[in-house]
Amino acid sequence: MQMERTSAGLPELLAATYAQEGWVRFLGIELDPREPARRLRLAYDTRLLNADGGVIHGGILATLLLDAARIETAAAWDPGADLRSIRPLDGQIVYLRPAREGDVTASAQLMRAGRTLAFIASEVRDVQGQLVAQGQWVFAHAGGEAPEALPEAPDLAQVWNGETDTGRMGALLEANMKKRLPGLSLRQMGPGRCVIEASDIPEMRDSGGALAAGAQLLACDNVGVFAGFGLNARITRMSTAALKLSFIAPPQDEPLIVVGRSLGKAGPLISNQSLVYGRHSGRLYAFGTVTLAT
Numbered sequence: 001m002q003m004e005r006t007s008a009g010l011p012e013l014l015a016a017t018y019a020q021e022g023w024v025r026f027l028g029i030e031l032d033p034r035e036p037a038r039r040l041r042l043a044y045d046t047r048l049l050n051a052d053g054g055v056i057h058g059g060i061l062a063t064l065l066l067d068a069a070r071i072e073t074a075a076a077w078d079p080g081a082d083l084r085s086i087r088p089l090d091g092q093i094v095y096l097r098p099a100r101e102g103d104v105t106a107s108a109q110l111m112r113a114g115r116t117l118a119f120i121a122s123e124v125r126d127v128q129g130q131l132v133a134q135g136q137w138v139f140a141h142a143g144g145e146a147p148e149a150l151p152e153a154p155d156l157a158q159v160w161n162g163e164t165d166t167g168r169m170g171a172l173l174e175a176n177m178k179k180r181l182p183g184l185s186l187r188q189m190g191p192g193r194c195v196i197e198a199s200d201i202p203e204m205r206d207s208g209g210a211l212a213a214g215a216q217l218l219a220c221d222n223v224g225v226f227a228g229f230g231l232n233a234r235i236t237r238m239s240t241a242a243l244k245l246s247f248i249a250p251p252q253d254e255p256l257i258v259v260g261r262s263l264g265k266a267g268p269l270i271s272n273q274s275l276v277y278g279r280h281s282g283r284l285y286a287f288g289t290v291t292l293a294t
Contacts, residue, residue: 010031010033010071010075011075012033014071014074014075014083015031015033017083017084017207018031018067018071018083018207019031020207021083021205021206021207021212022201022202022203022204022205022206022212023063023203023204023205023206023212023214023215024067025203026182026203026204027042027048027060027063028042028043028045029041029042029063029064029067030042030043031071036072036107037107038105038106038107039068039071039072039105039106039107039108040064040067040068040071040105040106040107041103041104041105041106042056042060042064042103042104042105042106043103044056044101044102044103044104047179047180048060048180049180051176052176055098055099055100056098056099056100056104057180057218057221058095058133058221058239058240058243059214059217059218059219059220059221059222060218061093061095061099061104061124061132061133062091062093062133062135062214062217062218062221062243063212063214063215063217063218064104064106064122064124065091065093065106065122065123065124065133065134065135065137066088066091066122066135066137066213066214066217067106067214068106068107068108068122068123069088069091069108069120069121069122069135069137069139070083070086070088070137070139070213071083071108072108072109072110072120073086073108073110073113073118073120073137073139074086076110076113076118077113077118077141083206083207083208084207084208085141086118086139086140086141087139087140087213087247087250088137088138088139088213088247089117089138089139089140089246089247090137090138090244090245090246090247091135091136091137091138091213091217091244091245091246091247092135092136092137092242092243092244093133093134093135093217093242093243093244094133094134094241094242095132095133095239095240095241095242095243096131096132096133096134097126097130097131097132098132098239099124099126099132099133100126102126102127102128103126103127104124104125104126104127104132105124105125106122106123106124106125107122107123108120108121108122108123109121109122115141116140116141117138117139117140118138118139118140119136119137119138120136120137120139121134121135121136121137122134122135122137123135154275154284155282156257156277156278156282156284157282159259159261159275159277160187160188160195160257160259160277163188164187164188165188165189165190166186166187166188166189167189167190169189169229169230170186170188170189170226170230173186173189173226173229174186177222181218182199182201182203182204183198183199183200183201183203183204183215184196184197184198184199184218184219184222185197185199186226187257189226189227189230190230191230191231192227192228192230192231192261192262193227193230193260193261193262194222194223194224194226194227194230194259194260194261195223195257195258195259195260196219196222196223196226196257196258196260197255197256197257197258197279198211198215198216198219198255198256198257198258199255200251200253200254200255200256206250208250209252209253210250210251210252211250211251211255211256213245213247213250216245216247216256216258216276216285216286217243217245219256219258219276220243220245220258220260220274220276220286220288220290221240221243221290222258222260223258223259223260223272223274223290224240224243224260224272224274224290224292225238225240225290225292226260227260227261227262227272228262228270228272228292228294230262231262231265231270235294237294238270238292238293238294239292239293240290240291240292240293241269241291241292241293242289242290242291243288243289243290243291244288244289244290245274245276245286245287245288246286246287246288247285247286248284248285248286248287249283249285250285251276251278251283251285254278254279254280254281255278255279255280256276256277256278256279256285257276257277257278257279258274258275258276258277259274259275259277260272260273260274260275260290261273268293268294269291269292269293269294270291270292270294271289271291272289272290272291272292273287273288273289274287274288274289274290275287
């Protein structure tokens with residue numbers, strides 16, 4: 001597919017709207033409206049690591065990839081519009097190398113934009129200019145139609161009984177998570193299984209008032225990793241190789257329950273499924289996969 005263009009400059013409304021998003025402000029992402037090759041910058045901060053002495057959390061990098069893509073998509077579709085005019089449909093991320101001590105930057109390139117769908121690629125690089133992660137995205141113009149529940153979609157009650165049971169390892173993982181990230185609570189953890197609740201708080205919202213898609217990506221990364229750790233007590237290190245999430249609808253006015261399940265293991269690789277539900281409505285908002293390397 002031929003690349004079309006990247007916006008050299010961004011409209012003031014678009015840049016201002018993005019800068020005020022709760023999730024963006026919490027992470028400390030900086031936007032440069034005039035520099036497409038380094039559109040977003042994230043300064044190094046130990047609270048953004050996956051653990052003490054670790055690397056930048058894969059879910060944080062996923063946010064950068066997503067946001068670089070949606071900013072360029074919004075600018076290409078309607079330079080006078082803000083970010084509420086679009087919503088992500090699908091994202092596929094691959095992680096090429098860890099991002100260690102140092103700032104990272106993100107940029108995106110529009111591949112094609114039609115009337116209703118846009119296709120875009122994004123990347124994150126470290127301070128040495130090395131490629132850290134890549135993303136492929138599909139966006140749509142936001143519509144007013146409510147998502148239609150289909151009979152095949154698993155209900156929240158089918159995948160989580162509502163009980164809290166984390167065990168000793170879960171308690172350690174939750175303590176590390178709460179040390180760095182707002183609003184995420186471990187509800188259940190067992191062999192190849194994890195449930196995390198994401199609170200509906202300002203720090204995790206986007207410009208439309210929904211829990212940010214980047215926050216959902218981060219929670220999905222966490223449930224995949226935690227479910228993988230639950231498989232075997234001898235597993236002490238794990239990294240995300242690939243993360244995919246398809247978005248059904250933006251959640252509104254409710255916390256989320258994110259369920260992760262390990263589906264298979266082949267050598268050092270573990271394949272996991274992630275499901276994102278509304279805490280009160282039980283509605284399925286997103287689903288995806290997380291591939292881990294041990």
